[in-house]
Amino acid sequence: MSTADATVRAILGDRRSMSPREHGTAYAPANVALVKYWGKRDETLNLPRTASLSVSLGGLGTYTGIRPIDGDTDRVTLNDEPVAPESSFGRRLSTFLDLFRRPDGPRFDIRTRNTIPTAAGLASSASGYAALVMALDQLYAWKLTPREQSVLARLGSGSASRSVYSGFVLWRLGSQPDGLDSYAEPLPMTWPDLRVGVITISSTDKGLGSRPAMRRTMETSALYSTWPEIVGRDLRQIQSALQHNDFQTLGIVAERNAMAMHATMLGAWPPILYWQPGTVDALHRLWRLRDDGLAVYATMDAGPNIKVLFQAADTAALSAAFPDLQIIAPFGE
Numbered sequence: 001m002s003t004a005d006a007t008v009r010a011i012l013g014d015r016r017s018m019s020p021r022e023h024g025t026a027y028a029p030a031n032v033a034l035v036k037y038w039g040k041r042d043e044t045l046n047l048p049r050t051a052s053l054s055v056s057l058g059g060l061g062t063y064t065g066i067r068p069i070d071g072d073t074d075r076v077t078l079n080d081e082p083v084a085p086e087s088s089f090g091r092r093l094s095t096f097l098d099l100f101r102r103p104d105g106p107r108f109d110i111r112t113r114n115t116i117p118t119a120a121g122l123a124s125s126a127s128g129y130a131a132l133v134m135a136l137d138q139l140y141a142w143k144l145t146p147r148e149q150s151v152l153a154r155l156g157s158g159s160a161s162r163s164v165y166s167g168f169v170l171w172r173l174g175s176q177p178d179g180l181d182s183y184a185e186p187l188p189m190t191w192p193d194l195r196v197g198v199i200t201i202s203s204t205d206k207g208l209g210s211r212p213a214m215r216r217t218m219e220t221s222a223l224y225s226t227w228p229e230i231v232g233r234d235l236r237q238i239q240s241a242l243q244h245n246d247f248q249t250l251g252i253v254a255e256r257n258a259m260a261m262h263a264t265m266l267g268a269w270p271p272i273l274y275w276q277p278g279t280v281d282a283l284h285r286l287w288r289l290r291d292d293g294l295a296v297y298a299t300m301d302a303g304p305n306i307k308v309l310f311q312a313a314d315t316a317a318l319s320a321a322f323p324d325l326q327i328i329a330p331f332g333e
Contacts, residue, residue: 024139028130029061045179046158050231062127068106129156130163150183197308198326201278223267251297
């Protein structure tokens with residue numbers, strides 16, 4: 001039995017033998033980390049080396065429906081296009097579903113649709129696996145708690161643990177080897193004026209995936225040894241900023257944390273650099289706007305695209321500076 005199997009059995013218990021109903025459906029939002037998740041202490045269970053904190057993206061996310069079918073193969077449709085069972089996406093999804101069904105259990109028809117624009121530079125695996133676990137919960141009537149859903153979604157994608165919730169979300173590090181105490185939970189703060197903009201530099205495959213990039217960074221970057229300390233400091237400061245509605249501190253800490261994460265990658269060998277010339281140009285433009293008095297800050301994940309943090313009053317100024325900016329209101333208009 002794999003450790004992932006053990007985690008599923010620990011949470012579901014006898015419920016794992018329940019028969020599915022006719023169908024299950026769910027929606028989960030995408031999220032952007034303000035304090036990043038970078039590095040795993042257990043790759044099989046997707047257990048992080050540090051805690052992290054994110055904001056969800058409201059109506060941008062994943063809708064998933066699932067129903068049992070006859071046959072030997074799962075059938076997957078993504079954004080109205082069939083997914084080949086032998087593709088990496090299809091194999092990964094079926095392997096994940098195997099954790100939740102008996103060997104003689106049914107195959108599934110999974111229909112999933114992302115409302116995240118294809119070229120927006122926002123990862124959909126987090127919302128995808130969160131929505132899938134929530135749909136499975138409805139299909140089998142397991143009546144999982146949100147914490148249990150978070151742990152199970154994390155087995156598919158680490159950041160999916162945070163996409164079970166809306167708003168600001170803290171993913172707790174945990175310490176148990178089985179990972180049952182590493183889960184996300186929502187924070188009570190809201191910020192209706194907060195805006196997240198997306199500057200898409202490239203929508204092509206980034207080459208090196210996050211999982212091998214994390215591993216290389218942890219194994220070869222001398223700068224990574226300071227990463228847990230940086231995250232601990234940034235988490236304290238950003239939670240205080242949320243409590244006091246302090247946008248300047250929120251933006252400074254989020255940008256500083258993202259830059260520190262990318263610095264650890266540059267310290268790896270061979271170096272990992274996701275930035276492209278357009279990335280550097282856009283950052284310099286943002287920094288000039290800030291020097292001119294506009295409260296705007298950048299955050300970046302493992303890729304060339306930039307997420308911009310600003311407040312509603314500055315929407316017109318940001319749209320003028322970046323006409324193609326995709327603007328998201330995490331807490332509504």
